Amino acid sequence: MTDLFWPGDHLAGTLMSDEAFLGALIEVEQAWLDGLVAAGIAPSRAATDLTGFLADGDLETIARGADADGNPVTWLVALLRQRTPEATARWLHRGLTSQDAVDTALMLGVRDVLVRLGAEFDTQVRALTDLTDKHRNAPALARTLTQAALPSTLGVKFARWLTGLLDAAEPLAGLRAQLPVQVGGAVGTLAASTELAGTVDGAIALSDALAAALSLAPAPPWHTTRSTVTRIGDALVTCCDAWGHLAADVATGSRTEIGELAEGSGGGSSTMPHKANPVRSVLIRRAALTAGPLASTLHTASATSVDERSDGAWHAEWATVRTLARQSVVAAAHCSQLVSGLRVDTARAAANLAAAQGLGAEQRAMTELTGRAARPDYLGAADRLVDATLERARRFAKEIP
Template sequence: MTDLFWPGDHLAGDLMSDGAFLEAMVAVEQAWLDALVRAGIAPPEARADLSGVLADGDLGAVARRSDVDGNPVSALVALLRERSDAATARWLHRGLTSQDVLDTALIVCARDALEKIADEGAEQVRTLTDLAEKHRATPTLARTLTQAALPTTLGARIAHWLDGVLDAAEPLAGLRSSLPVQAGGAAGTLAAATELAGSVDGAVALSDALAEHLHLAPALPWHTTRSAITRIGDAMVTCCDAWGHIASDVATASRPEIGEMCEGRGGGSSTMPHKNNPVRSVLIRRAAVTAGPLAATLHAASAASVDERSDGAWHAEWATLRTLTRHTVVAAVHTTELVSGLQIDEDRAAANLDAAPGLLSEQRDMTELTGRAALPEYSGAVDRLVGATLSRARRFVKESS
């Protein structure tokens, strides 16, 4: 995919694209049909390979026909039935409802994207761990509210970035393993599946089989309980928050008047050839600025859930989650590129620290208050703090490898 409105969108590849979503919906229909046959509910002759049924141009046709019923599943099922033999067409989609197929396909697409995000996060942890260790004792100026504050180290600043990335990366494994299947039927009661299977246990077994085939977690129907979607959105926002912090620090430090950091590969200007713009930082900050509002839309939709299928709130999730997901994947790749190519000017950091006025005022106050001679370096517990973050990062790398 390409998107002129979102430079870098191609980095997300086919993840959460229209094509991926259509394939995921077909995969759900395939898994359910297979489950019906394996359970002895549908006859063996109903078995079919649905993956080759669709042809070029079908995506556009399904998209146009979905305007009739308000979702793409009805159009897809109609197309699959038209191109299947009588036995397959009779059993295709039986016991499911449109929301089952659409929700499960969304989860499948989101899972694939979360795997990419997790891989990028793990790489960022490794890179930042090395950077924090390398610059553990490199002196630099701490700034608060944009102004010179006290001495610190570049290792401490990078450790703060690393803590944020770890806060985002650590929960992803648990989230990915708990993404739920959806198979509630027309009103979320498993009524049709119970009739097909002949018992409640049989209906639940069909739902579980669908989950197993798609490598999702078994789950009871959650048609209007949307925490599965909001948890995905929140995880992505937490990632973008962490990456936005890194990007903001790098963009600030790359200003010529500061000059302590710069991107390994900056961008140019159409009219000012002398510029070396921090483009990766800019594009990461763009994602961080927009991620929160997109997740807020998911929460607003969740809060507007009503009855056994929501009228509009559910529909608002699909494109919102797609946009948030693709933006997050792109930001993940950009952040990996940023930290991997980051250039640090230790001499400039030291010079800025030396030139900052009034840095010893708090140190003098502490000496007067305690009556003890001041320590040579007024850096407090910085080394201990950096060490704690490095230990946490190494545990993460060990556990995720």
């Protein structure tokens, strides 16, 4: 995919694309049909490969038809019932409702996104671990509220970036394992599947079998409890927050008058050939600025969910999750490029520290207060903090599959 309004969109590939979503919907319908046959509810002759009944142009047809019914499932099922053998058409989608298919397909798409993000975090954590260790003792100026504050090290700065990445990355594996299947039927009571199976236990077994077939977590219906979706949004925003903080520091540190950091290959200007713009940082910050409002939409939809299928709030989730997920993947790819190629000017950092005025005031005050001689540096627990972060990063790297 490409998107002139969002440079770098191609880096997300087909993740959460129309084609991927349609494929996920078919995967859900296929797994449910297979489950009905395996349970002896549908006859063996109903079994078939649904993908063989799709043709070029179907995506456009289904997308246009979705305008009539408010979701793509109705038209997809109708199309498949027209083309499949009578036994298949008779049992296809029975016991499911459109929300079951959409919500479960959405979880499949999100799972693929989380797998990709995990790989990007692997790259980022390893690269930042190396940077932190390499520059742990490189003198640098710490700034607060844009002004010179106290002596520090580049290692401390990089360790803080690394902490943000780990805070975002560590929960993703757990979230991926918890992505739930959705099987509730028309109003979330499993009424139709109970009739099909003959017992409530049988209906629950069908739901659990679908979860197993799709490698999702078994779950009771969550039709109107949308915390699953908001948790996904919050996790993606936390990722973008970490990348955005890192990118903001790089963009600031690459200012001409500071010159401590630089992207491996800066972007060009259409009119000023001397420039090497921090384009990776700029595009990462763009994602960080837009992620929060997208997640806010998911929370608003969750808070305004009504009845057993919401009138608009549910529908607002799909494109919002897709946009947030794809933009997060793009930001992740840009961040991997950024930290892997980051150039660090330790001499410039030391010179900026040396040029700062008045940095010893707090140290003199502490010396007078305690009566102890001043230390040769004023770095406090910096070395210990860097060690703790590096140890955490190394544990994370060992746990990566």
